[in-house]
Amino acid sequence: MSEISVVILSIGTELTEGIIRDSHGQFLSSELTARGFSVRRIEQLPDNDGLLARFQDGVNDADVVIITGGLGPTADDITRDAVANLCGKGLEFREDVWEMIKDRFPRLCGNANQRQAMIPEGCDVLDNPFGTAPGFRGEVDGTLLFVLPGPPKELRGMAELHLFPFVEHHFALPVRELSEASIFLIGESRLEEACREIAADNADLESVLWGTRVQERRISLYLRGGREEDRLRFLDLLAKKMGKELVRLGDLNAEQILFSTLKERGLTFAAAESCTGGMLGSVLTSLPGSSAYFLGSCVSYADSFKRRFLGVGEATLSQYGAVSRECAMEMALGVLDASGADVACSITGIAGPSGGSVEKPVGTVWFGLAGKDGAVSARQFRFGFSRDSVRRRATVTAMLLTEIYLDGDDALDMCGFWQYS
Amino acid sequence: MSEISVVILSIGTELTEGIIRDSHGQFLSSELTARGFSVRRIEQLPDNDGLLARFQDGVNDADVVIITGGLGPTADDITRDAVANLCGKGLEFREDVWEMIKDRFPRLCGNANQRQAMIPEGCDVLDNPFGTAPGFRGEVDGTLLFVLPGPPKELRGMAELHLFPFVEHHFALPVRELSEASIFLIGESRLEEACREIAADNADLESVLWGTRVQERRISLYLRGGREEDRLRFLDLLAKKMGKELVRLGDLNAEQILFSTLKERGLTFAAAESCTGGMLGSVLTSLPGSSAYFLGSCVSYADSFKRRFLGVGEATLSQYGAVSRECAMEMALGVLDASGADVACSITGIAGPSGGSVEKPVGTVWFGLAGKDGAVSARQFRFGFSRDSVRRRATVTAMLLTEIYLDGDDALDMCGFWQYS
Numbered sequence: 001m002s003e004i005s006v007v008i009l010s011i012g013t014e015l016t017e018g019i020i021r022d023s024h025g026q027f028l029s030s031e032l033t034a035r036g037f038s039v040r041r042i043e044q045l046p047d048n049d050g051l052l053a054r055f056q057d058g059v060n061d062a063d064v065v066i067i068t069g070g071l072g073p074t075a076d077d078i079t080r081d082a083v084a085n086l087c088g089k090g091l092e093f094r095e096d097v098w099e100m101i102k103d104r105f106p107r108l109c110g111n112a113n114q115r116q117a118m119i120p121e122g123c124d125v126l127d128n129p130f131g132t133a134p135g136f137r138g139e140v141d142g143t144l145l146f147v148l149p150g151p152p153k154e155l156r157g158m159a160e161l162h163l164f165p166f167v168e169h170h171f172a173l174p175v176r177e178l179s180e181a182s183i184f185l186i187g188e189s190r191l192e193e194a195c196r197e198i199a200a201d202n203a204d205l206e207s208v209l210w211g212t213r214v215q216e217r218r219i220s221l222y223l224r225g226g227r228e229e230d231r232l233r234f235l236d237l238l239a240k241k242m243g244k245e246l247v248r249l250g251d252l253n254a255e256q257i258l259f260s261t262l263k264e265r266g267l268t269f270a271a272a273e274s275c276t277g278g279m280l281g282s283v284l285t286s287l288p289g290s291s292a293y294f295l296g297s298c299v300s301y302a303d304s305f306k307r308r309f310l311g312v313g314e315a316t317l318s319q320y321g322a323v324s325r326e327c328a329m330e331m332a333l334g335v336l337d338a339s340g341a342d343v344a345c346s347i348t349g350i351a352g353p354s355g356g357s358v359e360k361p362v363g364t365v366w367f368g369l370a371g372k373d374g375a376v377s378a379r380q381f382r383f384g385f386s387r388d389s390v391r392r393r394a395t396v397t398a399m400l401l402t403e404i405y406l407d408g409d410d411a412l413d414m415c416g417f418w419q420y421s
Numbered sequence: 422m423s424e425i426s427v428v429i430l431s432i433g434t435e436l437t438e439g440i441i442r443d444s445h446g447q448f449l450s451s452e453l454t455a456r457g458f459s460v461r462r463i464e465q466l467p468d469n470d471g472l473l474a475r476f477q478d479g480v481n482d483a484d485v486v487i488i489t490g491g492l493g494p495t496a497d498d499i500t501r502d503a504v505a506n507l508c509g510k511g512l513e514f515r516e517d518v519w520e521m522i523k524d525r526f527p528r529l530c531g532n533a534n535q536r537q538a539m540i541p542e543g544c545d546v547l548d549n550p551f552g553t554a555p556g557f558r559g560e561v562d563g564t565l566l567f568v569l570p571g572p573p574k575e576l577r578g579m580a581e582l583h584l585f586p587f588v589e590h591h592f593a594l595p596v597r598e599l600s601e602a603s604i605f606l607i608g609e610s611r612l613e614e615a616c617r618e619i620a621a622d623n624a625d626l627e628s629v630l631w632g633t634r635v636q637e638r639r640i641s642l643y644l645r646g647g648r649e650e651d652r653l654r655f656l657d658l659l660a661k662k663m664g665k666e667l668v669r670l671g672d673l674n675a676e677q678i679l680f681s682t683l684k685e686r687g688l689t690f691a692a693a694e695s696c697t698g699g700m701l702g703s704v705l706t707s708l709p710g711s712s713a714y715f716l717g718s719c720v721s722y723a724d725s726f727k728r729r730f731l732g733v734g735e736a737t738l739s740q741y742g743a744v745s746r747e748c749a750m751e752m753a754l755g756v757l758d759a760s761g762a763d764v765a766c767s768i769t770g771i772a773g774p775s776g777g778s779v780e781k782p783v784g785t786v787w788f789g790l791a792g793k794d795g796a797v798s799a800r801q802f803r804f805g806f807s808r809d810s811v812r813r814r815a816t817v818t819a820m821l822l823t824e825i826y827l828d829g830d831d832a833l834d835m836c837g838f839w840q841y842s
Binding site: 013014015016017018020021022023025026027028029030031032033039040041042043044045046050055057070074188196207209210211212215220222268270271273275276277278279280282284285286288289290291294295296297298299300301302304306307309338339340351352353355387388391420 | 430434435436437438439440441442443444446448449450451452453454460461462463464465466467471475478495525572617628630631632633641642660689691692694696697698699700701702703704707709710711712715716717718719720721722723725726729730759760761770773774775808809812
């Protein structure tokens with residue numbers, strides 16, 4: 001079967017004035033690529049009279065055109081008019097659609113909202129249980145046209161409800177095989193270099209692509225095409241090169257990895273944070289149900305806080321400083337003892353931009369690990385880049401080190417071989 | 422002067438397969454809109470032989486075309502070839518560019534990187550101090566063409582260094598006047614409704630646009646055109662309607678607001694968090710220099726943690742529960758006393774999705790406020806929506822309440838009139 005091409009058009013002047021970033025393009029292209037479609041382009045367009053020409057261009061170039069946004073009740077929302085022109089038809093007021101909108105939103109009855117019941121003639125209405133504006137589906141010059149509302153929850157709901165099932169059934173494409181891995185602590189350029197070296201011996205893979213998920217503190221690596229065993233061998237080689245704890249098969253966050261380990265073993269966890277300021281606790285509690293494993297985190301930013309809440313010694317702070325093996329170990333022991341957790345991790349470092357020295361440059365972070373049944377350990381890392389990056393990397397490292405520590409504190413030595421950057 | 426139109430093209434199959442979200446389009450369009458340019462569209466395109474046609478389309482439609490990405494050293498990076506074709510010229514190897522690249526990156530000397538010294542004939546090289554691939558500038562059919570490297574740091578640096586100064590000088594456009602406000606806790610649809618009502622009486626404003634900045638826990642509101650006094654009156658009316666603490670002039674985060682208040686008054690702050698899990702501490706410490714005001718946060722997720730670290734009474738927990746006025750007040754007092762801070766705030770609530778009840782539904786959050794020189798107070802809020810949204814709103818609320826509390830605990834009563842949702 002030949003390629004089925006898609007053009008995605010997101011409408012809104014707030015997009016082309018850079019006030020918000022389009023998220024629909026990524027969502028739709030990711031979902032459609034996974035279903036075997038070929039996305040030819042994604043466009044963000046302002047609400048103005050140039051829309052018709054762009055819609056026509058999309059129809060000329062693709063088998064499926066998806067238009068999102070501009071279906072609101074205000075005069076700025078001109079998508080439906082442009083689509084009617086594209087179809088060479090008028091807009092008709094659909095009494096049934098208007099009744100449905102009023103049924104769901106009895107408070108609405110203005111003329112503005114009545115516009116949302118205007119549908120281009122010949123188009124099929126797509127019911128919108130997520131908001132007021134229905135979508136619609138049509139065909140122009142043999143191209144399938146989907147017009148969906150722009151608010152993110154409505155767009156996603158409508159895509160799952162109407163778009164994906166329809167195009168899957170209509171085109172019946174074979175899905176492209178994919179293996180996904182989650183990469184931690186490794187910088188993009190280092191990962192790219194490693195992948196290029198491995199790819200040179202693995203010519204069968206159709207594509208190796210990655211996306212940095214800053215908010216999730218990881219990189220997603222996607223291998224497409226070829227045989228599954230080749231894709232897995234690729235990931236295996238990458239894990240050998242970079243450290244197997246940093247390269248995980250599947251779509252996983254570090255917090256999910258730590259939680260499933262704690263759950264499996266029936267253990268509770270507590271933390272003591274300094275330079276991360278609470279990011280570790282915040283990330284761990286982003287998962288529902290985290291109260292079963294996570295007791296708390298003592299965010300001891302000031303030295304006085306470290307002394308009073310965690311019992312870190314005055315002598316430790318004056319002799320070694322807060323960013324030291326000794327302080328990290330006392331912080332971990334302090335929160336372990338006071339909280340009664342089974343295992344605890346501490347983080348103390350210099351996130352920058354100021355506060356560094358020759359011996360302890362910005363990016364120096366000490367991690368302490370303590371467990372009810374284990375020795376107390378500490379490990380030092382040097383992360384580069386910005387304050388934000390040091391804090392994110394320290395948060396991920398704390399979770400990975402805790403997981404490893406549960407196999408015994410000797411196991412921590414492997415982090416000495418990690419190829420992070 | 423007539424409108425100067427811009428088309429922005431971001432190149433990379435990782436964009437059209439939905440693996441990463443384009444950020445260049447937003448950055449460039451926001452900066453260029455502020456400089457008076459009119460962005461006609463933003464496109465994300467795959468690295469394939471369709472590029473030339475898209476580039477030609479951009480040249481036909483706009484006065485300025487900006488192309489980003491696809492200048493890397495690998496065979497996938499075909500932007501430079503497509504641009505050479507567009508110019509109707511060949512690529513020439515520029516010895517001077519190659520020397521410059523080798524100077525900066527002595528470890529590079531492969532043939533792959535030599536490709537980065539190939540420049541379309543007739544184009545001006547744009548030096549790239551941020552990475553290996555230089556950019557270039559040319560002119561095609563009277564359209565100005567900028568080709569810039571794709572890595573975000575390089576793109577931003579090159580835009581500031583080459584693109585913005587050049588187009589500012591070349592077109593000398595009048596800047597569009599703008600007033601910006603930062604909106605807290607108010608939902609998009611509620612804000613839209615309020616703005617629409619106010620705009621009905623303020624027809625002189627050219628545009629009212631907003632962008633939700635989820636990561637910064639706020640909405641940015643932009644008023645463009647008209648007279649400044651009209652824009653400020655609009656914001657004043659909005660503040661009166663919604664609560665003046667929730668509508669602030671300027672580009673501000675809640676953490677900046679709290680810190681500047683603490684700094685002005687020379688006060689230190691500590692927190693006790695439950696449902697936010699450390700998000701408040703993490704947000705406050707995202708600002709460099711925060712150690713001058715922020716002592717720490719006791720993230721007491723488990724009740725045992727609340728008892729042991731904050732001294733919350735067993736009786737309080739058993740009689741009123743952890744999500745109660747009494748617990749919030751004891752948490753705030755506990756962290757105030759132990760940390761020695763001047764002012765403290767506590768957060769305890771039900772973020773969901775489970776754990777709610779009829780009396781305390783998901784979204785119920787209590788805040789406690791305590792100060793060295795003030796009474797202990799508590800306020801309850803009910804936030805809707807998801808776990809993530811409850812946590813983000815609780816974090817912002819804690820910062821705003823602390824600021825207000827510094828004017829006396831009576832001042833907190835005004836939050837009863839906030840129009841948040």
